[in-house]
Amino acid sequence: MSDKNPDAKRAARDRLIKEREQHKAGERRRRQLIVAGAVVGVLALAAVIGVIAANAGGGDSAKSASTSGPAVAPTGADEKDKLAIPVGAADAPSTLTVWEDFRCPACAMFENGFRATIHELEKSGQIRVQYHLATLIDDKTRGAGSLHAANAAACAQDAGKFTAYHDVLYTNQPDETDDAYADNNKLLDLAKKVPGLDTPAFRSCVASGTHNSWVVKSNEAFQAGKFNGTPTVQLNGQSVFPAKGSEQITPANLKKWVAQANKGKHAGRATTTPAS
Numbered sequence: 477m478s479d480k481n482p483d484a485k486r487a488a489r490d491r492l493i494k495e496r497e498q499h500k501a502g503e504r505r506r507r508q509l510i511v512a513g514a515v516v517g518v519l520a521l522a523a524v525i526g527v528i529a530a531n532a533g534g535g536d537s538a539k540s541a542s543t544s545g546p547a548v549a550p551t552g553a554d555e556k557d558k559l560a561i562p563v564g565a566a567d568a569p570s571t572l573t574v575w576e577d578f579r580c581p582a583c584a585m586f587e588n589g590f591r592a593t594i595h596e597l598e599k600s601g602q603i604r605v606q607y608h609l610a611t612l613i614d615d616k617t618r619g620a621g622s623l624h625a626a627n628a629a630a631c632a633q634d635a636g637k638f639t640a641y642h643d644v645l646y647t648n649q650p651d652e653t654d655d656a657y658a659d660n661n662k663l664l665d666l667a668k669k670v671p672g673l674d675t676p677a678f679r680s681c682v683a684s685g686t687h688n689s690w691v692v693k694s695n696e697a698f699q700a701g702k703f704n705g706t707p708t709v710q711l712n713g714q715s716v717f718p719a720k721g722s723e724q725i726t727p728a729n730l731k732k733w734v735a736q737a738n739k740g741k742h743a744g745r746a747t748t749t750p751a752s
Contacts (some may be wrong), residue, residue: 545689546689547687547689547690547692547693548686548687548689548690549630549687549690550630550631550633550634550638550687550690551633551634551636552633553630553633553690554606555606556697557693557697559608559690559693559694559697560573560606560607560608561606561607561608561609561629561630561633561638562604562605562606562607563598563604563605563607563638563639564598564599564601564603564604564605564744565598565601565604565743565744565745566604566744567601567744567745568598568601568602568603568604568743568744569602569737569738569741569742569743569744570602570603570604570711570712570734570737570738571603571604571605571606571711571712571713572594572597572603572604572605572606572709572710572711572734573605573606573608573708573709573710573711573713574605574606574607574608574707574708574709575608575610575698575701575703575706575707575708575709576607576608576609576610576706576707576708577609577610577611577612577613577622577626577706578609578621578622578625578626578629578645578646578649578657579613579614579619579621579622579625579649579650579652579655579657580612580613580622580652580706580707581649581652582705582706582707583646583706583707584646584649586707586709586717587642587643587646587707588646588647589727590725590727590730591643591646592727593727593730593731594730595639597730597731597734600743601743601744601745602734602735602738602743602744603711603734604744607638607642608694608697608698609626609629609630609691609694609695610622610626610694610695610698610706611623611626611691611692611695612695612698612705612706613652615695617653617655619655619658620655620658621650621655621656621657621658622657623658623688623691623692624657624658624659624660624663624682624685625645625657625663626687626691626694627681627682627685627686627687627688627691628641628645628660628663628667628681628682629641629642629645630681630686630687630690630691631678631681631682631686631687632667632670632673632678634677634678634681635672635673635675635677635678637670637672637673640670640671640673641666641667641670641673644666644667644669644670645657645663645666648666648669660682660683663682664679664682667682709725711730711733711734711737712737716730716733720733
């Protein structure tokens with residue numbers, strides 16, 4: 477009996493360790509599901525707020541704030557009337573279209589929650605993202621931060637730094653009621669977080685509102701599209717935010733939907749616009 481005790485004790489210990497690991501794994505999956513569910517719930521609620529913003533109307537501050545003159549599209553802009561800023565391989569098999577407002581809380585929740593997934597899909601040539609900029613919060617509050625931030629992002633596109641600056645604007649987004657992005661100095665300070673962006677050319681572009689009229693034209697296209705609010709996200713023309721049919725959007729589902737859309741197709745390689 478004494479010879480068997482060590483083996484029995486070892487087997488019992490191994491079972492206990494295995495049970496603990498299984499319990500920990502189960503807890504991790506449970507927490508992930510809770511987090512994923514919370515993200516989807518918050519985004520769905522935020523989407524409702526976006527609908528309210530879209531239908532609030534009334535403001536015309538974006539049009540009145542240094543928006544005279546022709547619409548000057550940023551470098552590399554494409555799609556109809558050159559109103560989209562493209563990121564990713566030009567020959568990617570799928571296109572993710574994103575309409576958003578730099579002051580929109582729901583847009584920040586979407587970007588901050590799906591940024592890593594979208595960048596992964598971009599860099600692997602699975603999708604090309606077309607960004608369209610709107611000024612809904614300005615229209616609702618008679619502010620100017622949406623306009624100024626969008627112009628600054630377009631200036632960053634001219635410098636080949638759109639993606640990095642776009643991400644900085646969302647990770648540092650002020651409260652919706654704080655029109656901090658109306659201050660160009662704030663936008664210039666944030667540009668220092670992007671290596672190589674804080675240049676005289678960028679500063680001049682921001683200060684002069686080079687792309688303001690283009691932003692206004694982009695916002696008019698959003699209104700003409702009769703979308704419910706921002707963010708509006710489409711995969712190959714089909715709405716995927718906050719859901720695609722009966723399935724709620726999550727990072728895992730977005731990857732799955734892209735994989736389904738790209739089945740049998742080659743990944744893109746021809747990047748024509750900087751993604752830095």
